[in-house]
Amino acid sequence: MRLLAFFLLLSVVPVSASVFGQYAKVSLRVENVSLEKVMDILERSTDYRFVYQNSQVESVRDLTLNFKDTDIRDVMKECLKGSGLTFNVVGMNVVIVPLGEKQPVQQDVKKEKQVKGRVTDKGGLPVPGVSVLIDSTTIGVVTDIDGNYVLTYPEMKNVRLRFSFIGMQTKYVVVGNKTVINVILEEEINRLDEVVAVGYGTTKAKDMTGAVSRLGKKEIETAPMGASIQSMLQGRAPGVNVMISSASPTSPVSVIIRGSSSLSGDSQPLWVIDGVPEYSAGTSGNISNTLYNLNLTDVETIDILKDASATAIYGSRAANGVVLVTTKRGKKGMKPTLEFSARYGIQTMNANDFGVLNAEEYIALSKAAVRASFFTRGSLDYFTRKYIDETKFNASTNHSQFDLETLTDDFFLKDAYYDGDTDWWDLMTHNAATQEYSLGIRGGSKESSYSASFFYKDQKGIVKGGSSKLLGGSFNFDASIREVIRFKLGLRATSRVTNDKDDMISTILDMRPDYPAYLEDGSINMISYYVENPLFTLKNTDEGKGKDFTGSLGLEWDIIPGLTLRTNGTLKYGINKTLTYKRKYYDDGTSSSSVAKNENYTYVMG
Incomplete structure (x- = not known):
């Protein structure tokens, strides 16, 4: 509570001596406002800060005050009159407590x-x-x-x-x-000698001449719950613009490095994970984007190459920049280390931030808009004819003397508005839970090292039915065949199931609150051919199932000191299935469905 926090801070935070013994003069004029509003105004117009418990002051309302150049103590006395509360000024803090409760005592000025x-x-x-x-x-x-x-x-x-x-x-x-x-x-x-991956090898941070940003352990561990490898870059690297469409578990994410470079292309960077280019990366949030399958707990570092030097290795594919992702690996001589991570969170959204209307507010606003449109045009158009009884209006009104007051509610069609009062936000959204679990082990011997991990992520969407479930594992093994020859093996497999409800946010925003959600018999209201009840949209299926496997085998040979030959072979396999089902939403309509399957193999040698 704010009061408790203040008492704790009071003992360690020094207060300037110049504030003791003098109190600000304030001018204030308000009508029928709450005490919290008064304190907010005073905090913005003076250097005073108010310390209180919300539950104690929320009942003090309907204050009407008119002060000019008045001591703040007199203002507070008037505000708290008859409220059962009192106050004390401690430095530049005004502490509000119930009558009879021990108040903080203003300390003497310290030396x-x-x-x-x-x-x-x-x-x-x-x-x-x-x-x-x-x-x-x-x-x-x-x-x-x-x-x-x-x-x-x-x-x-x-x-x-x-x-x-x-x-x-x-x-x-x-x-x-x-x-x-x-x-x-x-x-x-330690910072200056940190090794940074630069595509054609590694270098120390102090020797870097190109434009490179690095995200390390701290940035990765503090990534928001539910974040993907793309979305976690937001606000963490200069020159990198990350745009996230929504907080949905299948939300598209766009990463632009140093501005867009194409009018027609997506301008997305090349992603390279442990030396293997990720050609299935994109902006989509569905199963086709394999970047969503990467477990952040397995990531060691992320290096972002932003200048043209990246094209020396990756060619034109690196024209939009390169993001190098290095995952955790074991180290030689490392004792077996077990790592477990568990996170659980709740995602909420305040629909009031959108300023949606209830039925009464909508009807009043709609009628005002119809009147303004009619008066401006001088006649009815396609849209206003849906609301106005034109025959009745023409028979009853002298157009030469028409004004806004002439168009009374009697001229509106009886079926222009419905008798519902539906809160579509409350009906179709909920607090969404996200849970993440990860188990890994790393270790090594004198000549080899290994790491293995398994993870599970279940993320629900704010819109009911939206979800993404991800299950996967990885295995890395490094061994020295001889002192100058090293062998590397990497395996990664994931399975993801999604239910995409991204379009529902805009659908909910567009819905009139006077539409009844259900009929009297409890069935979903089929509104019309032109208007689909969002409850039908909510029950539609847009499911995706994807499985992805990546295996890489590499060999390194130190020919001479400073010159290393690397060769690597990669096999990628992916299979995606999508199922869509749309229910009929009007009386003469029909339901439809579609199934799609995509299977691909990729071999890369380098």
Whole structure:
């Protein structure tokens, strides 16, 4: 709760002495608003922040206030009059509590302390721009061009300074009774020596000259639940634009690197997984896109090649950039390591964000639109004739004196509107659960290493019936035949079942709320040939089943130091089946269905 959070923070967050003993003057004029609205206005117009429990203030409503240059304490007294609540100003925080409850006491102004010093590198040169921060607070300064800093802070216990700078190792120093602290920062060697895949081999990050972005363990582990290898790139790499159509488990995802390069093509990059190009990758979210089958828990790193150097290896296929995905493998001499991951989440959506109307609001808005259209045109058109009784209007109205008030409700057709009041969002959506499970083992001996994993992912959609279920496994084995010859084996197999309901979001948005969802006998209402009841659409089947297998065998030979010959053979097999079934939705209509099967084999040698 916000009140508890404030009491915890009060003991560690210092408050400037200049705020004690003086209170802001505020001007406020509102009518029939809630206390929460008043506090929101005051927070935006002053430096004060309000601390309270929602359940205690939500009953305080219908406040009418008119203040000009008034002490904020007087404003709050008026707001809380007769509410059973009181308040206390603590620094720049206004704490609201029930009458009789112990209130926080404003602390005395603490004494200030000061520490200063100089930050240099190992060679003794000053390091400007170093962040000097009191750990676990927001109090800090930045070193000047000579590496000097002076930090003034309220007196507190156990002060520890944090010195950080890009490319340098972060350093922590306990202040204690020291007033001068000089620090030497060292280069962050681990980051600079990190190995990056660049298509034609590997290089160290500090030696990189091309445009490459890398996503490592931290970025992959913090990917949102239900994310695919494509969607998790969103907002994580500069120059990479990721567009996700929706939160559906079968939502299309587009990845554009450094802008679109084609007017007619999809401009998607080439995806390479463990050295094997993924030719079935695309923007689709259905079973045809094998990138959805990749288990993020198995991924070690993702390197994005954004400049033209990628075409040196992959040719014109790399014109839109290359995304290199490296999966986890065992290491020689590594003890067997078992890894298990389980995640469960709930996905919700607030339909009110779309501003949908109920039946009464829709009818009122529709009638206003018909009147405006009729008055503007001076006559009825194809659409307004569906609502207005033209014969009755012509017989009763003098057109030369027609105005908006003339077109009363009596002129609207009796069957222009229906007697339903349907909340299509509530009827066709629900909170969707997502669950992911992954089990893996890695290890190695003196001459070989291995890794194996199995995973299961079940993701439901916000629209009822939408889903994606994925089951798969992988196995990698590396062995040294001789000191300069290495053998690599990789196997990956997946099975995915989807039920696509992506089009339902727009269908729900287009539906009139005055259409009854069901008839009196409980059957689904067949509205008309031109309007399909979304409940029929919801019951339609758009199911996909896909199985995918990839096997690769590689050999590496170190001819001389720095020169390695690599050869690799890959076999890919995929089979996809789709079933669609559309129910009849009007009286004279018919049902239809279709079944499609696609099977492919791919051999790649390189």
